[in-house]
Amino acid sequence: MLSTTSQAEVAANIFSMALVDHTITQPIPVYPAESLKSREDGITVLKVLVAASGEVKEIAVEKSSNHKNLDQAALEGVKQWKFIPKQAHGVAVEDWVSVSICFSGKEVVVLTPKQINKRYWVKDQNGCKLFDNYLQQLAKYEWNGECQNGFIEGAGEVIAVYEGKTVNKLKGTFHKGLLYGEAYAQTLDSEFNGMFVHGLKNGKGTLVWNYGMRYEGDFLNSLMNGHAIISWPNGVRVEGEFDKGNPVGNKFTPPRFTHRARLKFPETLAGFHKSGAVTLQALVDEKGEISQIEVIRSDHPAFEREVFKVVASSEIKPAMVNGKAVPSLFRYPFRFGSNSEDNKPYSIGLDPEVETTGDVPEQVKLDALPTFKVVAPLVYPFELFQKKVTGKVAATVLIDPTGHPADINITEASHQDFAAATRAMLASCVFTPAIKEQVGAWASLKIGYEFSRNSKDTLYDSDVYRILRHSKEVKAPVYKLAHLDQKPQAIYSPVAELPYGYEVKSAEKVLVEFTIDKNGAVQLPHILKSTNPELDWLAMTTVSRWFFKPPTVKGEPVDVLVSIPVIYSAANN
Template structure:
């Protein structure tokens, strides 16, 4: 089922409202942006020759030229801007085409650039050369041109994930990509999303997008683009969205004040119970603050302790658009009953990807990552959150190690806590890891499921 996908570009993804799922951001300068650390300079220049009458007629004019200089310092493009006299255009174009420059440097390497030149239309005659003196510098000023940003031109719609259709969530994905001079997106990555199931559709859509490339004057350049994609589900009221996600007031009724769910991370299946085929459930109550954050999480009931721990860790990632009353954002107490339905051992014709991986693990059919065609590459990562229960204690630092399956599509399945300095760290790590997305692992050209272990370290947030 296709769904509309829109895009808008942001100065910073932190300005997006509502807040999207926390994700690890790339550090440092964006790859591909034109960051010049040495500007181009003029190495050799000869002006046009003018006849006496023409020299007098043009002598009071200034010429403004836009010039493209390649990485060797050669001129590859010249344009006279707003000529004061049309007789200036051809002579100055031909003259500048023969000039030589010292190329601009980016990270120590010569790069093509575009600059604006301003020079008198007629150069003064140089003084007679004297032994031991340098000739005067050419009367040319060189101005750098700020680069533009890539702009989307063709943005075919993406596919709203079928698995989320019944939940009525609006989809959001914040992307970064390198837009080449051909206008196509490369090295795309998702740096924020309100559900991991939107990551791969967003990347697939970006592969089909066409941009107007960034430009520095007349020169097309590769540059990084950043923007927000929104996947629009069928229109739904807040009441319908809450009901579709099993969210009620603490008494089980629809809440009188209704926040809008934005980020609802799925709880991880407790590994041992899933392998045995045990179903389970847990009931959590929590407060949606007047800022849309989840606070005051309590597990009220659970069929077994691991289900409660899984739900508590998932709820912590929740984000909402706050409820409104009389024009003010108000806190709301909500209740969530989460159920865990797993396929029984020995079941056949399993189509759900999570259940398929579970069956494969029961059969011992998933091995390690040795022999893959390429190293495992994460496309989207969610930051583990420090457990709130430990904030009320002695705020320890901690560690956890989690084993998981990266399935043949790149999604993380069936995380298992291998070790943790505190059980709460284990659930926090497993929950965050369950939302990670990798480039699909390949072996001998075929997609495969692989089993890996990933360590995590926790430091308490500052007071």
């Protein structure tokens, strides 16, 4: 990136970069004085025919900057270049290349499509191609503008929709599917306003994360590169240089555990599995407090529960910039045992009778089978557990191309409550979808579960038996909310999932009672009152994943009985 304070300085600057199969070392085009004076800016895309000698044989404006002086400056500059020609079987040959000259403020940026990765090309609802550097592979893309020669073209807006939610948005001017000029981009965790060239952030821009961190400055190929000011919501502010996304001269350290409790292998999985993993992402503020926890991966709810026990009793040092604490996102993988890929908590089999890649079933060979990404708890019906009723369930679950369980068919069940619990568990899981030719595909899985006190599938551990034993001995729960030092504080409380295609027409309420044990885990959930029995098992499955800071009485951890309404709102379904 070049700061141009005069034409002489611009002309004197030399740059070197890769251009498809060509390498060039030539002067950057001059920013016209008249354009600087009148504050003209824009992007000129040139189409260049490089001769076998490396000379420019033909050159033309493929996309205008809408300013004649800028287009002419780009043409005059690139005409002087000499390329290393493309080689075909050891012989130099002619080849067309595309060059973009970005005039912005007092800066000139030269870029080519070299940096564009083919895997970031997607198609909209009409099959029109576009480039999205934020790639939402499993989302459906919608474009409200024109389509020319198979590519989106002109001004408009692209949105990527996944599971009914907008996960990405691009708004600006596109040429051959690529975003150019001043544009707006939004993801689930950030917003960007600034310059794009060849579909990538290039030039000046402002990137703001949802938690308040703000970067305002230079970008190169979507990396923070050049001079910038970065600030945080607690007032910390740093100005300096960035090189390929990394600060130069400013010491930055990410959040880290200063004290981490020992991670224990779940007792309920001992003898069943040798390994497992859970990955969390969270926001760590400048005080080291953790919030906005998201489970990225969880091989089994028992692993997940052990991880939250560690999080609840550990200390985290916040991110530091030049000795000052700042809020930052924190992603941490927790691994259990040998972490061998040969030991998965659930074995699943592809059902060849209903394997599909679209709406119509057909026999195909998938490139990758669907797998569990986040495994939800399987709730053992409380009354059946108390009566020591055991049983098994077999099910077939149809996974759509986004990884969502589209249909759950219980093929065998020894009790209707076991069937209901299994259906709710599978509906609450997150899957990685099957892949066919690099896109999500339909696939159906066959899976079975066992309900018994010794089963790996259910989540009842020694704390359950301790709570039940104490309750039986004293004829009452140990404590109630009024006895606690303070109200229970949730560390992790994901929202309840709705069945595929289910819509709430009016507010539905399920009152769930459960025990928070002295570690903070939810035990023995059951329904006190409900307006819709169909949602009961989903509510209990969701609540089983919640985790709290250990409840205390006079500073000592205790078990406490609580009841919480789970409300399904018609406003957001």
